[in-house]
Amino acid sequence: MKEKSILILSVLISILLFFIAAKRNLRRSVVVLLFVQTYTWISGLLVAEFNLIKYPVKILFKKSYKGSFEYEHIVFPAYCVLFCKFYPHKMGKLTKTVYYSGFTSFITFLEIFAVRKTNTIKLIHWNLWMSALTIAATFFFTVSFEKWFFKLYSSEKSSNVSLKL
Template identity: 30%
Template sequence: MNLERWIILGILLLSIMCLKLLVPREKVREAWVIFLFLQVITWPAGLIAVEMGWIEYPIQLYPKANLYNRTSFSFEFFLFPVVAIIFSLYFPRNKKGFGSLLYYVFFAGFFTFLEVVLESNTKLVEYHEWKWYWTLVTVMISLYINDKFYRWFSKRLILVELK
């Protein structure tokens, strides 16, 4: 196994540890909703970016999976949804305006920084026509849509439990 696959494995293990440590037991159902809904967003977006040739993920944890889906399972379908779970569960609902914007920039910036470091130092990500600021913007938009859905779902869940 090469260095890139060890990095992917390390990121997956770190993500699992974050879930175990940061998701309260009573919020597991909400975490699943956030996790799965973000995948609804990342699936078509990731496929478009890869199929258009803007970005490439040459090394996968499972190389044969690259024959069917050239997006990054590890990043788009696991790491990013884990980041979205932490984002939504700990979102400062009492902050408005600039404080809320800083929260978005922090999380999107973390994910973007990680991708840029991996792009420049490994063969896990290759930008072709893609730029780091597209990652920043698309991550912020995805987190926004996902968090709006989570809040809508949470309100519906509370109404069902009250009945």
Template identity: 35%
Template sequence: MSLILYKFVPRNKFREAQLAFLFKQVITWIFGLIVVENGIIKYPHRLFFKKANKASFTFEFFILPAFCSLFNIYYPEQKHQIYKVLHYAFYTSIIVILEIYAIKSTNLIKYKKWTWYWSYITIMISYYISRLYYRWFFRYNNSQPIMKI
């Protein structure tokens, strides 16, 4: 992910990518702790901070925020609504496909009372919240309302 961010985040967008990254960490920290502490998802094998909390540090504090950075800096702001919806679907699908692969092929994630479509919905909502914050923070296109997708 570090190499992907280094390669695909333009120098003039570094500050914007950093904001999206940090804000997504806040969102994933809250949602991640809720689902893990309530036994909805389990991470049996964690690489980092095994005793700090039960959440997956790698997934929730690095992979998701990195994709969110790319999602926000490449968002098709001036395009038609269909491109915006496809942008959400594309970035959400990448994460969910990686998660499904991790469930089926590794011992990194175990669904207890969760399914892939809950991941899809919550990740898409978190992208939307991130996008609202990003637009508010940078005041993009003040002539349009902030709540627009």
């Protein structure tokens, strides 16, 4: 029961944080959310299928999905929306490195808690360094995709405006 309560609470908090982060720019937040959901669906499924990690306690899709739907499709994507929302685009490399380290460390510490104190995650052929690296890589790919997508979108939008004039 403790594990299910933790999962439900984390899902509810993530949904709330998503809507807070998406308040001013819903389109951008939804694009980031969908990108991360696609990315984590593929990577999470590979991790679960190769038995690197097991998720003994789940709320959603218990029998049809080996990965953690709650984490891979709700909690982590919402966290990535927050990451992108406050990403220091115009700051220096040191600030960006600290930013990546802070966000990555926070979610890795939550995973450490989940592994040690709950039955929601069992690391089989996986360790926390791999988690930290994949989390940081996901942040990098997400920020890169967001920059590319909205640069493409803004240039397409401006070219449509010039055609109308």
